Amino acid sequence: xxxxxxxxxSSTRSPNSPNRSRKGSRRSLILVSSILSLFLVATVVAIKGxxxxxxxxxxxxxxxxxxxxxxxxxxxxxxxITRTDTTGPLARQIRAKGWISIVRGxxxxxxxxxxxxxxxxxxxxxxxxxTDTMQLQDSGGPFWVGWNNDHPNRASVLWPAVQRxxxxxxxxxxxxxxxxxxxxxxxxxxxxxxxxxxxxLVDQYVMLVKxxxxxxxxDLADDLLAEARRDYPASQQLxxxxxxxx
Numbered sequence: 001x002x003x004x005x006x007x008x009x010s011s012t013r014s015p016n017s018p019n020r021s022r023k024g025s026r027r028s029l030i031l032v033s034s035i036l037s038l039f040l041v042a043t044v045v046a047i048k049g050x051x052x053x054x055x056x057x058x059x060x061x062x063x064x065x066x067x068x069x070x071x072x073x074x075x076x077x078x079x080x081i082t083r084t085d086t087t088g089p090l091a092r093q094i095r096a097k098g099w100i101s102i103v104r105g106x107x108x109x110x111x112x113x114x115x116x117x118x119x120x121x122x123x124x125x126x127x128x129x130x131t132d133t134m135q136l137q138d139s140g141g142p143f144w145v146g147w148n149n150d151h152p153n154r155a156s157v158l159w160p161a162v163q164r165x166x167x168x169x170x171x172x173x174x175x176x177x178x179x180x181x182x183x184x185x186x187x188x189x190x191x192x193x194x195x196x197x198x199x200x201l202v203d204q205y206v207m208l209v210k211x212x213x214x215x216x217x218x219d220l221a222d223d224l225l226a227e228a229r230r231d232y233p234a235s236q237q238l239x240x241x242x243x244x245x246x
Contacts, residue, residue, distance in 0.1 A: 048072035053116040054086070056127045057108030058166035061091040061100055063131060064111075072119065090134045090144050097148070099159040112169065129171045130162070133178055147182065153190040154181060161197050168227060173204055202228070202235050209241055 052067035063086045069079040094100055113125040136143040148155040158181045165173050180200060186192055205228035212221035229238050 048119040049078070051116070051118050054114035054128075054131070055111035056114050056131055056166075057111050058163055059110060060102055060108045061094055061163070062087045062108055063091065063114070088134065088142070090142050090148075093145055093148060094155075094159050097152070097155070099148075099156050100163045101160065110167075112166070112171075126169070126171045127166070130166055130174050133174065151188045153188045154184075154193045157190050157193045157197065161201070164231070168224070170208075176200075198232065202232055202237055205232075206237050206241055 049069045049072045050067070051070055052065065054063060054065050056063050064083050065086050066081050066083045068077055068081045070077045095102060112127040114127045114131050115125060116123045134142075134144060138146065140146050158177075161177060162174060165171070165177070177197065177200070180196055181193060184193055184196060205224065209221045209225045209228070212218070212224065225238065225242060229235070229242060232238055
């Protein structure tokens with residue numbers, strides 16, 4: 001009819017509307033996928049990429065822990081290394097008493113690995129033979145702190161020997177050395193322990209040098225023998241071994 005204005009609205013959509021919807025859906029999907037991917041990567045890095053461990057410096061009898069994150073499987077470090085000093089009461093006692101040789105005013109330059117944890121996997125290292133022994137406890141507290149207090153003269157003999165072996169990375173010899181010290185009868189006589197340790201060390205060096213030569217590691221054997229001869233220049237056993245080394 002004339003004069004009547006239609007108020008109906010056309011329901012026909014713009015031809016571009018489906019395209020806009022599809023583009024919006026794709027953007028949402030990409031955003032969600034990116035967030036999930038980042039979350040997955042962060043979870044893997046947090047679980048598998050966490051690296052931590054403990055180190056020991058024989059020059060100063062210091063212990064420290066370290067930690068950082070890396071890209072798993074590629075071992076690419078992605079965060080700075082955080083280090084924390086964890087030196088215990090025994091090491092502090094040994095240093096305070098002057099039972100080991102320390103260069104004052106100089107920080108440790110060589111650290112030996114005690115343990116390493118990558119993700120859930122923990123791998124002990126040979127220096128742990130010393131640090132585990134130093135952490136032994138008895139009813140009165142740290143065992144070796146008490147032993148040192150009861151045997152200060154023998155302690156002044158034991159710990160320099162421990163330091164020498166640790167600096168040479170001969171940690172495998174330390175358990176027997178500690179056993180010798182703690183089971184030696186008699187009073188707190190430094191001379192007795194010195195004689196026992198010297199005889200034992202010479203025998204150990206002789207056996208180790210022979211084993212290294214048999215394993216065709218002559219350079220290492222020669223270096224070890226040279227160090228042993230500096231410690232015990234009067235030893236005929238070491239002199240004979242040196243003359244046969246050729």
